Amino acid sequence: MPSPLLNIENLSTSFHTDEAVVQAVRGIDLKINHGETLAIVGESGCGKSVTALSVLRLLSMPPARFDSGSIKFNGKNLLHLPEKEMQKVRGNDISMIFQEPMTSLNPIFTVGDQVSEAIVLHQNKTSAEARELTLDLLKKVAIPSPETRIDQYPHELSGGMKQRVMIAIAIACRPSLLIADEPTTALDVTIQAQILNLLSSLRHEAGMSILLITHNLGIVAQFADRVAVMYSGKIVEESSVETLFNDPKHPYTRGLLNSLPGDDKNQKLESIYGAVPHPAYLPQGCAFHPRCNEVVPRCQIQQPPDIAMSDSIKHRTACWLFDESSQENS
Numbered sequence: 634m635p636s637p638l639l640n641i642e643n644l645s646t647s648f649h650t651d652e653a654v655v656q657a658v659r660g661i662d663l664k665i666n667h668g669e670t671l672a673i674v675g676e677s678g679c680g681k682s683v684t685a686l687s688v689l690r691l692l693s694m695p696p697a698r699f700d701s702g703s704i705k706f707n708g709k710n711l712l713h714l715p716e717k718e719m720q721k722v723r724g725n726d727i728s729m730i731f732q733e734p735m736t737s738l739n740p741i742f743t744v745g746d747q748v749s750e751a752i753v754l755h756q757n758k759t760s761a762e763a764r765e766l767t768l769d770l771l772k773k774v775a776i777p778s779p780e781t782r783i784d785q786y787p788h789e790l791s792g793g794m795k796q797r798v799m800i801a802i803a804i805a806c807r808p809s810l811l812i813a814d815e816p817t818t819a820l821d822v823t824i825q826a827q828i829l830n831l832l833s834s835l836r837h838e839a840g841m842s843i844l845l846i847t848h849n850l851g852i853v854a855q856f857a858d859r860v861a862v863m864y865s866g867k868i869v870e871e872s873s874v875e876t877l878f879n880d881p882k883h884p885y886t887r888g889l890l891n892s893l894p895g896d897d898k899n900q901k902l903e904s905i906y907g908a909v910p911h912p913a914y915l916p917q918g919c920a921f922h923p924r925c926n927e928v929v930p931r932c933q934i935q936q937p938p939d940i941a942m943s944d945s946i947k948h949r950t951a952c953w954l955f956d957e958s959s960q961e962n963s
Contacts, residue, residue: 634777635666635706636666636708636841637664637665637666637667637689637869638665638666638667638706638809638810638846639663639704639705639706639810639842640663640664640666640703640704640705640716640886641661641662641663641664641684641688641702641703641704641705641714642662642703642704642705643660643661643662643701643702643703644658644660644661644662644684644687644699644701644703645658645659645660645699645701645702645729646658646680646683646684646687646692646697646698646699646700646931647697647698647700648696648697648698649695649698649771650656650696650956651821652908653659653910653913653914654716654742654913655913656866656912656913656915657680657866657867657912658680658684658687658864658866659685659701659865659867660682660701660702660867661680661684661863661866661868661935662737662868662939663684663861664867665810665844666703666842667809667840667842668836668840668841668842669842669858669859670836670842670843670844670845670851670855670856670858670859671842671844671845671857671858671859671860671861672845672846672852672857672859672874673685673844673845673846673860673861673863673940674847674849674850674853674860674862674863674889675848675862675863675864676864676909677848677909677914679863679864679865679866679909680731680861680863680865680866680867680912681787681814681846681847681848681863682814682815682938683781683866684846684863685729685812685814685844685846687699688706688711688727688812688844689702689710689722689723689812690712690719691723691729692715695705695712695944696853699712702816704727706727706810707809708724710791712785718723718788721755721798721949723805723921724751724754724755724805724808724809725751725755726805726808726809726810727761727808727811728751728800728802728803728805728806728808728810728811728812729803729813729814729872730796730800730803730811730812730813731799732813732818733818734812734816735894736793736902737801738787738795739787739797739800740786740787740788741782741784741786741830742786742878743784743786743858743953744771744782744783744784744785744786744790745764745767745783745784746777746786747761747798747802748767748770748771748783748798748801748802748805749766749767750756751769751802751803751805751806752766752805752806755806757808758873764783765909766805767801767805768780768789769799770801770805771783771798773801773804774797774798774800774801774831775797775827775831775836776797776798777794777799779859782794782886783817785787790894792824793824793827793828796816796824796828797828797831800816800828800831800832800835804835804841805837805838807841807862808841809841809842810841810842810844811832811841811843811844812843812844813832813838813843813844813845814833814846815846815847815848815940816829816845816847817829817847817852818850825852826949829852829855829856831921832856833856834953842877843941844898845857850889850890850893850915853874854874857874857875858869858873858882859872859873859874859947860872860873860874860877862877862883862889864885864888865909865910865915865920865921866912866920866922867952868937868939869883869885869886869921869950870882870883870885870886870948870949870950870951870952870954871947871948871949871950872942872947872948872949873947873948876920876947876948878890880948881937882942882948882950882952882954882955883921883924883950883951883952884921884926884927884952885905885924885925885952886950888905889905891903892904892905894908897935906925907923907935908924910923916933917933917934918931918932918933918934918936919932919935919936919937919951919952919953920936929953929954931953932953935953936951937951937953937956938951938956939951940952940955940956942955
């Protein structure tokens, strides 16, 4: 089998403050293959964005710290690269669409300046060449009147157009991996659909891989190939999208899916009891056990390992319910 484009192994990222050590990401393993879209889902505060920022090493260090693990991109461990080499990776090989386009764009530079910056930096183009490429990118992301918009400032654009500009910046150097962190947040449903369709067409056209960070399972069902469910800094379940929606294993995954509205308008939506624990004060054992209605004694003592489901070697879950020794002792 070909090597994965991105291979994250046993990654732990924490934040060291005067008050406590915040364990944001705890020993996760993830792979993204060439041309694949992997979605990471979970409630706010579960570590999705920290995982994405860890890949690009965009966390302030200190207080952030990589406690363990490796992040290999095309076989090269990004955690060991000198900062100058990492700067060549960012925006060129790996790009990111950040949350909140309203605040991610610089208000004092024109749209054209911000899109062309990466082109000049990474592709050694002149300003005139970069402007022509920028116009092509604005057309590609369906910005209306690109010849006018290129000289406008972010405050002159709508939310949907700002998000399209963010995408244009991210794809300017045709990256192998695009990280999309909540790319449709704060956009209305119509614009959300347009943005997702745009990303999908760009993915197939350029053959790039996408790491999609979201809490919206509807987007996952429509857009992703595989999905990893994250809770309190750990991956609690990973599978193909089809398997996850048809045969979820982890109680947290089932809770998320049961909270989605269905076709029956009279259906009462379920909710998961309690809230995500603070990452500085995690409970012993499985972090989900205080909210779980299927808890067994071992859940309160030990963190469960990743357990491969017998029906699929690509389906794994971290839950004692699927460990044979736990079932014998419970």
